Amino acid sequence: AQTIHQWPVAEIKAVGSPLSLGCTIKGKSSPNLYWYWQATGGTLQQLFYSITVGQVESVVQLNLSASRPKDDQFILSTEKLLLSHSGFYLCAWSLMGGQDTQYFGPGTRLLVL
Amino acid sequence: GDSVTQTEGPVTVSESESLIINCTYSATSIAYPNLFWYVRYPGEGLQLLLKVITAGQKGSSRGFEATYNKETTSFHLQKASVQESDSAVYYCALGTQVVGQLTFGRGTRLQVYA
Numbered sequence: 440a441q442t443i444h445q446w447p448v449a450e451i452k453a454v455g456s457p458l459s460l461g462c463t464i465k466g467k468s469s470p471n472l473y474w475y476w477q478a479t480g481g482t483l484q485q486l487f488y489s490i491t492v493g494q495v496e497s498v499v500q501l502n503l504s505a506s507r508p509k510d511d512q513f514i515l516s517t518e519k520l521l522l523s524h525s526g527f528y529l530c531a532w533s534l535m536g537g538q539d540t541q542y543f544g545p546g547t548r549l550l551v552l
Numbered sequence: 553g554d555s556v557t558q559t560e561g562p563v564t565v566s567e568s569e570s571l572i573i574n575c576t577y578s579a580t581s582i583a584y585p586n587l588f589w590y591v592r593y594p595g596e597g598l599q600l601l602l603k604v605i606t607a608g609q610k611g612s613s614r615g616f617e618a619t620y621n622k623e624t625t626s627f628h629l630q631k632a633s634v635q636e637s638d639s640a641v642y643y644c645a646l647g648t649q650v651v652g653q654l655t656f657g658r659g660t661r662l663q664v665y666a
């Protein structure tokens with residue numbers, strides 16, 4: 440069975456500090472990977488997607504970056520956090536692109552002060 | 553662009569009552585998007601509740617049903633008799649042509665009281 444793990448579960452960070460959020464998928468080779476973000480009271484927005492190792496496409500610009508260093512790993516990061524980065528970050532995977540069902544991780548809650 | 557509008561929560565119902573959460577969509581990038589309902593139970597991750605890929609078809613799961621109505625561009629979620637364990641946040645979403653991009657509604661928080 441496929442499992443998706445996100446870390447950390449929650450973070451409280453200072454404005455201007457760096458951030459790194461991680462996601463790993465086990466039990467599925469070469470998945471498509473996605474990062475989503477939801478501000479408090481807002482909608483889930485896709486930030487990045489990756490079809491293969493080393494390739495990441497940006498969907499929404501939020502002064503964040505993403506990388507896929509391994510087939511089963513997806514990293515979201517920034518060198519300087521903004522207050523507006525607060526929210527809930529979700530990682531997801533799918534077998535194929537297009538309109539294939541996406542399966543989500545448990546999420547990371549981030550509060551920037 | 554594509555958009556999804558759903559019932560604004562919170563929605564509060566008593567156990568064994570019927571439920572409908574409205575969802576309407578606008579799909580400009582694709583004529584027949586796939587439609588989804590996702591759910592997030594307290595303390596858990598977002599999970600797929602049901603999916604319908606063909607206009608006119610109905611999807612069902614855990615007693616919930618939703619019919620893909622192309623004419624009214626709607627995908628309302630219904631349940632005949634809710635249970636306290638159905639308390640969660642429900643998200644309607646559509647799949648677009650952009651690689652793997654799902655467009656979500658804002659989510660509807662459902663609270664079921666015993």
